[in-house]
Amino acid sequence: MSAGTRGWTAEKRLVFAKILSNAEIARTIYRMEFEIMDEDGNSYPAPAPGQFINVYLTGGRMLLPRPFSVCDSAAGRLTLVYGAVGAGTRALAGFAPGERIRVGPPAGNGFDVAAAGTAAGRGRIVLVGGGVGAAPLLLLARRIRETLDGGDAEISGGMTFGGAASATGVVSGVNATYAPPARSPALHAVLGYRSEPFLVSAFEKYCDQTDVATDDGASGFHGTAVDLLKEQTLTGGEFFFACGPRVMLRALARFAGGQGIPLQVSLEERMGCGYGACLGCACKVASPAEIQHRKVCKDGPVFNGSEVVWDV
């Protein structure tokens, strides 16, 4: 029904999804898989790595949508990995397979995978995750793996993967539990957790090397993902993709900046609408433009580490 003069169809809409599974994979961390229902399944756009979706919960306490990165996706099915941290995510954790949730279409600008290939002479892609920040990096790892294996020129062009360009290894021996890699892998994940790792085997499927760090040293390297990265010899030929707590991303941005390594980060910010209408989700960027704010929900959530103004 359109009173307008033009034929009009909605480019975007909220759809219902049926939950296929929803299980705790680490303490307070859940993995939910769902399927877009009915006729919407076919028209639902395939999410790109780094895009997020809005989940619409109901109730007086939960007026606003909750944004979650897409952790994995194939053929109308999506996987989210989320921490139960508040009312909405705790409610989400209570959903059982077969129940329905309402979700929006994939939103925002994801990781610019092509940039990793076009930066000349890049030898290694490093995915740096902190906690649930690992979620969007998994879909990214999968896409990069597919591209590498498929020999897609877009990202492998001009790159020497896993070559002898560097003898990457641990510089200092402070961390006994951490075994240094023998050589530089093409796709390397460095994942930091508070205490209990998750998604590690999923990353191992796609990555040439997957390293784990924990704040309490319960497994892997004792320290943060960025600490672990600093323990390694870098050639400057790396390309970083990262998602995690802002403090981690800030530390990584400083480190990457100092080493001249390009970095893309996926940011979190409180959102109003989650689709570009309210300007609730400001990210301050260094820009010559009159307005130094960008929308995390539309211009992001992925930004270049060097453009973000971290000290706000």
Add this chain to the structure above:
Amino acid sequence: MCKPDLRVRLCGLEWKNPVATASGTFSARDSGKYYDFSRLGAITAKGLSAVPWQGNPAPRVAETWGGMLNAIGLENPGADRFIAEELPFVRDCIGNAGTRVIVNVAGHSVEEYCMAAEKLDAADVDMLELNISCPNIREGGIGFGTDPRMAAAVTSAVRKRVKKPLIVKLTPNVTDITEIARAAEAAGADALSLINTLTGMRIDVKRRAPVLANGSGGLSGPAVKPVAVLMVWRVARAVGIPIIGMGGIMCGEDAAEFLMAGASAVAVGTAALANPAAPAEILEELTAFMAENGFADVEALRNALR
């Protein structure tokens, strides 16, 4: 069951129906992907100033029970860029569907309001809405809209400089809103819109700090609706100019409530954050409500309150 006539007249202009978007919660490029806004009676652009404004640092929004706080700080690209880049797109989407275009005007001084309003008056817009909730920097940051004298001063100054119908948008953060409403009417306002957001605060008790970077923000959403309905009802009995009612409208019956309280039209704000297509859905629900309850037109609804 009759098919209701939804047309309303405001300040000599016909709207094809009484449902508009509220300022700051609508973006033609983004909202327009979810619903056809050329079906609405009017759309309202976000607050525009004479020069670009940066807005506040993040976090700018916080959810509350039944609502939300916002402290966007009126980030906007300035009237010139809006006119050059946004307005042609809005007009193109509307075509000849007749949807009215309202621009919301912000300023920190009477002169700034006038400058922005003049630029917008000369552009292809239908009505101007003066957001007088802004602080007056010349008078120690007191909101223009909280003092009848200042509200009248900015209204009459802008009124003299523009030709288009002038709506004055009132803040609810006052002791007696009818006093401000009368002052705006006497100073030349053609219509009033209310309510803007109610000032509020949330504290994160674990971080022991305000949730919003700005400290305080404006409360909107269903939690404010009873306050808004009462204010519309009071103002409707105090002035002779039409009222655009808003504050927490989430469904068609909420819209009907404002019309019964005396508003001539309504605007949908926060609902569009909770559901991107809300304004169009609310229009459909209002139409259905009127049909089912035998309201032939909006005037019938406005006169229905016993």
